[in-house]
Amino acid sequence: MMSDKITKCLKVGLIGEPNAGKSTLINQLIGEKISIVSPKVQTTRTLTRGILNVGSTQLVFIDTPGIFKPSKTLEKYIVNNARAGIDESDLICVLIDAKRGLTPELNRIIVSIKDKPLIAAINKVDLIKKDLLLKLAEDINRLNIFKEIFMISALKNDGVKDVVNHLVSQAPNSPWYYEEDLYTDTPSRSLAEEITREQLFLLLNRELPYSLKVETEKWEDQKDGSLKLHQAIVILRSTHKNIVVGAGGQKIKEVGRRARLELQKILERKVHLFLYVKVREDWVDKELG
Ligand SMILES: Nc1nc2c(ncn2[C@@H]2O[C@H](COP(=O)(O)OP(=O)(O)OP(=O)(O)O)[C@@H](O)[C@H]2O)c(=O)[nH]1
Ligand SMILES: [Mg+2]
Incomplete structure (x- = not known):
């Protein structure tokens, strides 16, 4: 650990609807496959933490299951885990699927997050036209909820660096949570x-x-x-x-x-x-x- 120097640390929850690309993003951020990905909804069931050290800053990303209205036992378990991921985070990055846009379900997720700084990442920008994307960004901006709005493609690793740079700038002084060479705590x-x-x-x-x-x-x-x-x-x-x-x-x-x-x-x-x-x-x- 970098014990003599000033260190910074930030826990960032990746939150969103099922299939928004949260797990794809955490893998891209960490540069390793730590979370599974599929075209189906509700792929992720538990929390996965990914650790990225940038200079003296440690970013801990938390991949969470997509939030939806649960009815069955397994679904409730999945959504409860997502809620635990929010509680554990210092800052929340809401992933918005550019093709789905702002949905009532997404709105419900956003307003349910209390007392945490929020940023938005419009994901899958590779799938939609520029004018539609700008319109979506405007609509999101008008909500007045997000401190920053990013446009990214987690799949193509486009715009992801900008998110990292912003998060580094937001990290408070704090000891690191994890050893320097660990990139996930999943056994x-x-x-x-x-x-x-x-x-x-x-x-x-x-x-x-x-x-x-x-x-x-x-x-x-x-x-x-x-x-x-x-x-x-x-x-x-x-x-x-x-x-x-x-x-x-x-x-x-x-x-x-x-x-x-x-x-x-x-x-x-x-x-x-x-x-x-x-x-x-x-x-x-x-x-x-
Ligand atoms: N075109 C495109 N596809 C993407 C992008 N990011 C993710 N995907 C695809 O979207 C699908 C869902 O990705 P996941 O990363 O599993 O989504 P998730 O948000 O973790 O989903 P849950 O775990 O079910 O909540 C996969 O088929 C990904 O390949 C992107 O930037 N562009
Ligand atoms: Mg997932």
Whole structure:
């Protein structure tokens, strides 16, 4: 740690509607894959923290699940986590999907955040025309809520540096929260579970991704430096099993193949990944209810 010098620190919550690009942005900010991304809504379920040190300033970004009106147990769990992310933050960066614009849902999110400085980042600017973007920026500006409004493409890493520079300028004197070389506090096992869940989100359809989770069964470091990893895909109904496994085991094989390649990149070691399907009809209510 930089103990002799003056240090600064700021915790920044990334908040928004589902699918706004919060996880894409945190990965881009940190320069590592720490949070999973998919075209589906409600991909992120828990908080992911990413740490970026800029000179004497430590920025701690908190990726949160998208906020929506929850009805089911898992949905309530997801939105509660987002609220915890807001509470933990010194400053909130509201991500606004440029294509969706200002929606009543987004408005509800914004007004529910009390007593925290707010900035806005209009994301996915690569998807809309300049004139529409400027009109949206004006509408957002007129709300008189945000201290700054940025236009970014998290995907293309466009405008992200400006956000970082602004945040650095806002950080108060404070000891750093994390050691200098740490970029996330997510344990490797949890990250590995998420990487497999990401592939399930990408390769399965309809309600299935929303009723499953991934658990680590065995994590064995091998003598040759490789990792033997056994994970269970926990599903709610036995009728879902065939879909997850696929004809001739093709689906689960493909999930495993893609997750293994991704994991090898992230963990920088050879990975032997074994996936099993487990039916636990009450996992949601029992564990999250
Ligand atoms: N074109 C474009 N797509 C983007 C951009 N940022 C994110 N996306 C895409 O938007 C989708 C959702 O991205 P995520 O990062 O998972 O969104 P999220 O806000 O974390 O979503 P939840 O976790 O469900 O709340 C993915 O398909 C991303 O590739 C962007 O700047 N431009
Ligand atoms: Mg996300």
